[in-house]
Amino acid sequence: MGYNIIDGVKYTKKHEWARQEGNEAVVGLSDYAQDKLGEIVFVELPDVGTEVEAGKGSAVIESVKAVADLYAPADGTITEVNEALLDQPEVINSDPYGEGWVYKMELKDESQMDELMDKPAYEKFVVEEDEK
Amino acid sequence: MSEAKKTPFYEKHVALEGKIVDYSGWFLPVQYSRGLVEEVHDTRKRATIFDVSHMGEVSVEGKDAETFLQKILVNDISRLKDNAIMYSPVCYPDGGVVDDILIYRISGDNFFLVVNAANTDKDYAWFQENVFGDVKLQNLSPEYAQVALQGPNSEAILQQLTDTPLGEMKNYHFLPSVNVAGVDCIVSRTGYTGEDGFEVYCKNDGASKLWDAVWEAGQKYELNPAGLGSRDVLRLEASMPLYGHELSKELTPLQARLDRFVALDKEVEFNGQAALKKQKADGMDRMLYGLEMLERGVPREGYPVKSGGQEIGWVSSGSFSPTLDKFIAMAFLDPEFADQAEEVELMIRTRSYRAKITKLPFYRRKK
Numbered sequence: 001m002g003y004n005i006i007d008g009v010k011y012t013k014k015h016e017w018a019r020q021e022g023n024e025a026v027v028g029l030s031d032y033a034q035d036k037l038g039e040i041v042f043v044e045l046p047d048v049g050t051e052v053e054a055g056k057g058s059a060v061i062e063s064v065k066a067v068a069d070l071y072a073p074a075d076g077t078i079t080e081v082n083e084a085l086l087d088q089p090e091v092i093n094s095d096p097y098g099e100g101w102v103y104k105m106e107l108k109d110e111s112q113m114d115e116l117m118d119k120p121a122y123e124k125f126v127v128e129e130d131e132k
Numbered sequence: 133m134s135e136a137k138k139t140p141f142y143e144k145h146v147a148l149e150g151k152i153v154d155y156s157g158w159f160l161p162v163q164y165s166r167g168l169v170e171e172v173h174d175t176r177k178r179a180t181i182f183d184v185s186h187m188g189e190v191s192v193e194g195k196d197a198e199t200f201l202q203k204i205l206v207n208d209i210s211r212l213k214d215n216a217i218m219y220s221p222v223c224y225p226d227g228g229v230v231d232d233i234l235i236y237r238i239s240g241d242n243f244f245l246v247v248n249a250a251n252t253d254k255d256y257a258w259f260q261e262n263v264f265g266d267v268k269l270q271n272l273s274p275e276y277a278q279v280a281l282q283g284p285n286s287e288a289i290l291q292q293l294t295d296t297p298l299g300e301m302k303n304y305h306f307l308p309s310v311n312v313a314g315v316d317c318i319v320s321r322t323g324y325t326g327e328d329g330f331e332v333y334c335k336n337d338g339a340s341k342l343w344d345a346v347w348e349a350g351q352k353y354e355l356n357p358a359g360l361g362s363r364d365v366l367r368l369e370a371s372m373p374l375y376g377h378e379l380s381k382e383l384t385p386l387q388a389r390l391d392r393f394v395a396l397d398k399e400v401e402f403n404g405q406a407a408l409k410k411q412k413a414d415g416m417d418r419m420l421y422g423l424e425m426l427e428r429g430v431p432r433e434g435y436p437v438k439s440g441g442q443e444i445g446w447v448s449s450g451s452f453s454p455t456l457d458k459f460i461a462m463a464f465l466d467p468e469f470a471d472q473a474e475e476v477e478l479m480i481r482t483r484s485y486r487a488k489i490t491k492l493p494f495y496r497r498k499k
Contacts, residue, residue, distance in 0.1 A: 038361075039169045041452040041459075042430045044481070060481070062430045064168050064452050065361050086428065 004031040005123050006097050010073070010116035013125065014055075017097060018073040020113050021104075027073055028101040029061060032126050034093050037063040043089045045081040045103065052076060052105060054112060059102050061092065070102055074112035080104040139185035140277045140339035144347075148357050156250035158186040161359040171362035172369075172454040175325050176497075179283035180358035181346055184324075184331065185339070188252030188273040190245040196265030197241050203402050204262050205235065206385060208395035212237045217304045217320060219393055222255070223404030227384040227411055231255050232375055234322065238308050244318070248375045262403070277339035281346060282329035282366075285353040290319070290330055292349040298330070313345030324363060326370025326497055365451050371422065371462065371493035377433060377448045378420060378462060386411055387464065389420045389492070418445055418464040422490040423478065429485040431461035431478055438477040438484065439469045447478065453494060460494050461487070 009017040015033035018025040034040065044060035052058040052072035059070040081103045085091060092100035107113065117125060136154040145152060150161025160183060163171060174180045192201060201209045207220030214237055222230040231251040236244040247255045256271045263269060281290055291298050293313040298321075301307065306320035315338035323329035334342050347355065364374070373379050378388045385394050386408055395402075396409055425431060431450030436443050450461030461478070470476070470489060477484040 038163065039167055039452075042428060064365065064430075064454075065162070067430075067432070 003035060003126055004097075005119055005126065007119050009097065010113055010118060011122035011125070012055075012071065012073050012116055014071045016070060016073050018113065018116060020107070020110070023107050023110060024079060024104050025074065025076070025107055025113065026101050026104050027058075027070070029070060029092055029096055030122075031096050032129075033068070034096045034100070037061065037066055037068055039064050040089045040092045043085040043092070043102070045083070045085070046078045048078050048081060050078045052078060061089075061102075072105070073116060074105070075108040076105040077108075078103050079106050139183055140336045141183040141185060141279070141343055144340075144343050145183065145357075150357065150359060153360070155360055156186065158249060160186060161357070163359040163361045164357045166356060168359070168361040168365065169452075169454040171356065171358040172365050174354075174356045175283045175327055175358055175362065175366055176455055177284070178354040178356070179281060179285035179289055179329075179350060180356050180362075181343075181350065182280040182282065182358050182363055183278075184280045185277040186249035187278055188247040188249060188255065188271070189276045189333070190247060190252075190256060190259065191268075191270040191272050192243040192245060192259075193241060193268045193270075194266040195241055196267050197243055199400070200263055200265065200267045201235065201243060202398065202400040204259065206394045206402060206404055206408065207235075208398045209235060209237075214239055215305055215307060217306055217322060219304075221379065221385040221390060221393060222258070223385070223402075223408070224381065225403055225407060227386075227404045227407035228381040229375070229379040229383065229385060230258050230381075232373060232379055232385075232390075236306055236308075236318070236320065244308070251375060275335055276333050277336050277342070278331060278333045279343060279346060280323055280325075280329060280331045281350075282323045282325045282327050282358075284328060285350075285355070286327075286329040289346065289350045289353050289355060290332070293345050294319075303328075312342060313349075315342045315345075317342065324372060325366035326372070326493070326495055327366075328497070364449075365453065368449050368451055368460065368462065369453050369455050369493070369495040371495075374449060383418075383464070384408060384411060387416050387419050415467070417466055417468075419467050419470070420448070420492070421463055421465045421470050422492040422494060423447070423450075423461040423463050423476065423487040424490045424494075425459035425461075425478070426475065426486040426488055428459065429478070429480050430459055431463075431480070431487070436479040437463050437465055437487075438479060439473050441477075442469070444469045444476070455495055460490075462492070465489075
């Protein structure tokens, strides 16, 4: 299966992407994740100011069939959420790396971003996931 | 648990890029490449083909077949004519449900039962436990494949493959031996989607030929494949019960509002009769209601429902409805509260969401 895996963002093993902008990161769901979930119909966003922890649930994404947690890619604090998703959650399906972004967070420790996968590493990871 | 089984159509699903899951011991597609929402629209507007080979089939033959069925079914089979089909719950003596099944009457001493996949072995054991007199039971499930062809274009598609005039076949009727593209099939005008359609049964060795023929015939009628995911949403929209959700060992057909399939005054005594009569007289503390979300949120099985902060029941099935573009659910609620309330609160994770009580079914096809 061909998934759109882009440059310029980092990926988690739970299929979130994070793009660093200064000491902040924009976070969303990878194309692989949205494809696996199917048609997304609901998003539960965190409140601005919420402290999130790397690998812990930070938002909820629901497709017709499934409920999925969006795990924080790093430790930090939510600074902005994509409220457009509340009315149009399907944008995550159509534009996962663009209009489908979920939230922005201030990074507590920027070096945590180095632990995430880059494009080649994630491409390899996704192939392995699909073979499971 | 042993490895899940493949239906005779497994290779077709793989070729069509179906997402295969293990569903009650069967490898079946949960959806295909068009996605669940499109599959729902495809079924309502055009036609879809489902592999439902996992369903169980049981043959009941003999002089006492009807009397035996009268004892285990809560519906009244004496009203059933040849080539007609009846839906009925099967109850335990306490009124709880063993399964809900279809009964095809081939003749007065020959019936064909269609049971839920996950319940096939349990049902068969139950039938054997209750059988008496001149009745021969046979579990035919391993021998049969089944496709459901559903949607308004179904008749036009299937008619290309048989000389039998399908237009004359009424809803909930069947023919036990129809030549469909050279394969001997049982064809019934039934389904689990709320649309017009057919369910076609054949022996495993004809299955591949049958699928290919239907697929080919369907091309000019925009036939698409559909999986278990859309099947579940379609039946929820049409408010048809699903065993394990709206019916179970702990839930009676009366609680699920299947009164018209419960012949309480049947002359023959049947399993569950006394308990169901008593329940009808005493009233119930949980009954089935329809819910429609007033706030965006996906109701799902098991979520608690509250009224004025007090818990009054639970969601038995819920989903986004592509046909209605709404979030809908069926829920078992305390009638004492639900009959008064227009709105209830549905608990999703840590928050409550407003929902209104609505009439069932959510969706009914225009005839």
